[in-house]
Amino acid sequence: MRPAFRSFATASAVIALAFAHPAFSQSPSSPSSQQLAPLPETVPSDLPRNARPTHYDIEVTPDAKALTFTGQAGIDLVVFTASDTLTLHGNGLTVSSASLKPAQGAAIPLRVTADEKSQTLRFVAANPIQPGNYRLDVSYAGTIGQQPSGLFALDYPDKRTGKEVRGLFTQFEAPDARRFVPSFDEPSYKATFDLAAVVPADRMAVSNMPVSREETLPGGRKRVTFATTPRMSSYLLFFALGDFERSTKTAADGVEAGIVAPTGSGNQADYARESLAEVLPWFDDYFGVKYPLPKLDNVVAPGSSQFFGAMENWGAIMTFERILLLDPATTSPTGKQDIYSVQAHETAHQWFGNLVTMSWWDDIWLNEGFASWMADKVTAHFNPEWSWELGGIDGREAAMALDALPTTHPVVQQVRTASEMEQAFDAITYQKGQAIIAMLEDYVGANTWREGMRSYMRRHAYSNTVSKDLWSAIEGAGGKDVDLIAQAFTHTPGVPLLRVKAVRCEGGNSQLDLAQDAFSLDPGARGGEKPTWPMPLLIQVGQNDPARHLMTAKTDKVVLPGCGPVLVNSGQLGYYRTLYDDASLNKLVSTFGSLATVDQYGLVRDNLSLSLAGYQDMSAGLRLLASVPGTADAALATxxxxxxxxxxxxxxxGPARKQLASLISRTWAPKLEQLGFEPRADEPLNQTKLRAQLIRTLGTVGDPRVVAEARRRLQTLATDPASLDGPLKGTWLSVAAKNATRSDWKLLREQAAKADGLVERQLYYSSLGLAQDEALARQALAFSISGKPDVTSAPQIITSVAQAYPEMAFDFVRANQKAVDKLIERPGRPRFFARVVGSSTDQAMVGKLTEYAATLPEDEAKPVIQALTGLNQRLANRPRQREQLAAWLQKAPR
Known part of the structure; x- marks a missing residue:
């Protein structure tokens, strides 16, 4: 192990790394050895394909106070066919001058027109531009937003003085580099980038590459120039400016891992920095390609976004503070795990997404599904005590909840407009993609899978791919049936349902009668012909080793040695639901305690979902859930x-709810009593996490002792603002806020105003919306648009109110549409509405959502249509769920 080097750099000086780092060398796929050609017709594009860039030379001068910036860009490009027009992307940019300089000869003046709808700029010459090499020089200006897209500003309290300060950041995925620079803003138009910025001398500027030089300028300014990037897509470019400090550690592979945070963050960055340095060499080894940049920073963005937590900019990840800095006063046990796993996700992107990039947004899952899968893999490797593999089941459930609706879409989806790009980042892209990868790796074997991945990385470095390129690489390494299975699961939407129709023991063997179907949350969509998936099954009989079987037909008979309880989907890595016949399920219930924890976890989640959807009585799922004792594994118990x-x-x-509350308290209050209200310094993180969940659950069902304790702790804030500090701060606040009186609510608002940090402030603000008291909920909504909460906190208050009062929150937003629109960028508004009504069971909301969806363009309405479909599903299923749940409670032991 190489010795670690740690330093804190102030805003006035950043140590420039030697950008001639031995790791920074491009593969044979780099432009120097590639013959450039027009973008193939097989790759979608908004641009006319008559040119492509090789290099950008950009200088920006931001005015953080005025929220504007000016820029100059020199773009080296190749023109392939004669035309009087070059078309690039540009959104909200005002071009003051433009010219085209050929390799030889005088510059050609250009006239510029903007098309707001297509987000393009047309550069028009007086005569046709002949094929050849050119440099396009553009002077332009743009605006700095206050929502996270393009170049944007975040205001936050200084950690030393409490004074409001401003930082600048960029967020370009998917279509927002065009807000920063005229560009070929699509993933297949890869190029190298030189970025420089003229900034205040006392501020730190950060980008993808290390600083190569700094020049002092008049008026208290400096020009910061960064080293040239590798060949990459425009959406991976990054710039940040602010009063920052940088904490570093040299990883075992020689790469400098850094956390760039608001000055005063101090040792809150330690955990993230150590984790970053830990995972980098692991990824080097797994992918068989060394990280090719000299440094990898993770830049802290104060505040939060409604729609994403971090972005994988090459060499300069950006992550919102709540999931990057570990603050002992506010970071929950789940928050600590998120710091590790989210950072691992973004680090995995440095290879899967950045080094090798999807050709178009249809294959965005190649970025997100794989990064999620790799993040789980490395997190579980370095933190085995977290039982992290169980989280894959939660991810599977999240994906299936969306994939089982009529509004689902394939993993490989058609994306054509900017709005569709924004909406492509959903549970199907992330969690279903991740689940399919885990299933395929398990089917072909971990070693074969890794060799295929290494081949894929080497072959396509600095280039673009489609899904089939990966399947070819895995099959080239020896994987069988990969393309067959992958094509079906990524191109066919929906959730497979495996029906175990009968299991017979004959002659010492178990004979299984299996049939395929499709799982749907819509009772009206269960008839008709269903797809047939090639389903990789892993079946365990009794205590025998699990056996593999690929089911490729609608029905199948499987004979396996031994007799005993039959568990299909052993290990829980198959992306399908399993509906057992009564006899088979009864055997699994009776032997539940002897199953592996991962199978207990998966069986409970799967059968509850089947029961809630009406494929079996609620009692089936409830029996399995009731089989989990208070003494179970901490992750399973949570x-x-x-x-x-x-x-x-x-x-x-009503009576049924009281009965359920009593059952929950009888089962779980003793466990909380055993754990105690206070975390112990030496306890495993999973125990702290279990305690937090028990407090939330028992607080929700009105357990008198927990509710009283939460209110008591809240009251101590009046005299000691630090009294709640610790990993359970958010937990206690949520319980107290739900049960808040008017004076409690006022205290929460006062604490928000006094909070020293933005994360703590947002914790109090979001708590304001949780009040079960209807009058307080209305007050929280009015407060959200009063101008007192910052623009990133205000929407959180509204969505908090929507947990208990979705209809009230929806009506409030519609009545105050202009004020709310100022808080959320247009592309995110439909998703915001979908979140607001996510728990509604009001029939009247059907008409309201239908009316709202009709006001949206088709490519923006998708999230609202999904929310409407989910609402109809709840309306169809909820009466039966309540009736069967009440019936089971009548028979449950007391």
């Missing part, structure tokens, strides 16, 4: 308590 809390939310006020 999930079980969370599922009980969700079931409690289904019931309306």
């Amino acid at each position: 999930s079980a308590a969370e599922q009980w809390q969700g079931l409690y939310g289904i019931l309306e006020e």
Whole structure:
């Protein structure tokens, strides 16, 4: 292990890394050895394909106070066919001058017109531009936004003085580099970038590459120039400016891992920095390609976004503070895990997405599904005590909840407009993509899979791919049936349903009768012909080793040695639901305690979902959930308590709800009593996480002791603002806020105003919206648009109110549309509405959502249509769920 080097750099000086780092060398796929050609017709594009860039030379001068910037760009490009027009992307940019300089000869003046709808700039010459090499020089200006897209500003309290300060950041995925520079802003137009910025001398500027030089300028300014990037897509370019400090550690592979944070963050960056340095060499080894840049920074963005937590800019990840800095006063146990796993996700992107990039947004899952899968892999490797593999089941459930609706889409989806790009980042892209990868790796074997991945990385470095390129690489390494299975699961939308129709023991063997179907949350969509998937099954009989079987037909008979309980989807890595016949499920329930934890976890989640959807009585899922004792594995117990809390939310006020509350308290209060209210310094993180969930669950069902304790702790804030500090701060606040009186609510608002940091402030602000008291909920909504909460906190208040009062929140947003629109960028507004109504069960909301969807362009309406479909599903299923849940409770032991 190489010795670590740590330093804190102030805003006035950043140590420039030697950009002639031995790791920074481009593969044979780099432009120097490639013959440039027009973008193939097989790759979608908004541009006319008559040119492509090789290099950008950009200088920007931001005015953070005025929220404007000016820029100059010199773009080296190749023109392939004669035309009087070059078309580039540009959104919100005002071009003051433009000219085209051929390799030899005088510059050609250009006239510029902008098309707002297509987000393009047309550079028109007086005569046809002949094929050849050119440099396009453009002077332009743009605006700095206050929502995270393009170049944007975030205001936050200085950690030393409490004074409001401003930082600048960029967010370019998917179509927003065009807000920063005229560009060929599509993933297949890869180029190298030189970036310089004229900035205040006392501020730190950060980009993808290290600083190559700094020049002092008059008026207290400096010009910061960064080293040339590798060949990359425009959406990966990054720039940040602010009063920052940089904490570094040299990883074992020689790469400098840095955390760039607001000055005063101090040792809050330690955990993230150490984790970053830890995972980098692991990825080097796994991919068989060394990280090719000399440094990897993770830049802290204060505040939060409604729609994303981090971005994988090459060499300069950006992550919102709540999931990057570990603050002992506010970071929950889940928050600590998120710091590790989210950073691992973005680091995995440095290879899968940045080094090798999808050709078009249709294959965005190649970025996100793989990064999620790799993040789980490395997180579980370095943190085995977290039982992290169980989280894959939660991801599978999140994907299936969306994939089982009629509004689902394939993993490989057609994306054509900017709005569709924004909406492509959903649970199907991330979690279904991840689940398919995990299933395929398990099917072909971990070693074969890794060799295929290494071949893929070497072959396509600095280039673009489609999904089939990966399947070819895995099959080239020896993987069988990969393309067959992958094509079906990535191109056919929906959730496979495997029906175990009968299991017979004959002659010492188990004979299984299996049939394929499709799982749907819509009772009206269960008839008709269904797709046939090639389903990789892993089946365990009794205590025998699991056996593999590929089911390729609608029905199948499988004979396996031994007799005993039959578990299909052993290990829970198959992306399908399993509906057992009654006898088979009864055997699994009776032997539940002997199953592996991952199978217990998966069986409970799967059968609850089947019961909630009406494929079996609610009693089937409830019996399995009730089989999880309070003494179970901490991760399993945490999930079980969370599922009980969700079931409690289904019931309306009345005897059944009281019975369920009593059952939950009897089962889980003793476990909380054993753990105690206070975390112990030496306890495993999973125990702290379980305690937090038990407090939330018991607080939700009204357990008197927990509710009283939450209110008592809230009251201590009046005299000691630090009294709640610790990993359970958010937990106690949520319980207290739900049960808040008017004076409690006022105290929460006062604490928000006094909070020293933005993360803590947002914790209080979001708590304001949780009040069960309807008058306080209305007050929280009015407060959200009062101008007092910052623009990133205000929408969180509204979505908090929507947890208990979705209809009220929806009506408020519609009535105050102009004020709310100022808080959320247009592309995100439909997703915001979908989130607001996510728990509604009001029939009247059907008409309201339908009316709102009709006001949106077709490519923007998708999230609202999905929300409407989910609402109809809840309306169809909720009466049966309540009736069957109440019936089961009548028979449950007391």
